[in-house]
Amino acid sequence: MFSIEHEFDSTVITLVDEGSAPLGEDVVINAFEECITLEQYDPRTKTMQKITLSMSQAQDLAAALDLPEGVYTLRRGDETSD
Numbered sequence: 001m002f003s004i005e006h007e008f009d010s011t012v013i014t015l016v017d018e019g020s021a022p023l024g025e026d027v028v029i030n031a032f033e034e035c036i037t038l039e040q041y042d043p044r045t046k047t048m049q050k051i052t053l054s055m056s057q058a059q060d061l062a063a064a065l066d067l068p069e070g071v072y073t074l075r076r077g078d079e080t081s082d
Helices: 055-064
Strands: 002-006 011-015 027-031 035-042 047-054 072-075 078-081
Touching: 035 055, 047 055, 055 072
Parallel strands: none
Antiparallel strands: 002 011, 011 027, 027 035, 035 047, 072 078
């Protein structure tokens, strides 16, 4: 399950783990104009962990989800294997 909310300066997507136990903590994705952040609560340290991706890294991640194993460089929207 997931939710999508549009805030003033970002789009917030929350991913809720619905699989079998043990369940993972919710993942909150904030899509800003200049970057994307991923946040997840870590119950071991009782802190919120944050990862920031540049827009280039986010585009690479999106492309990687649909490609087989290999090393790639994105060029003008085309995936090419190196």
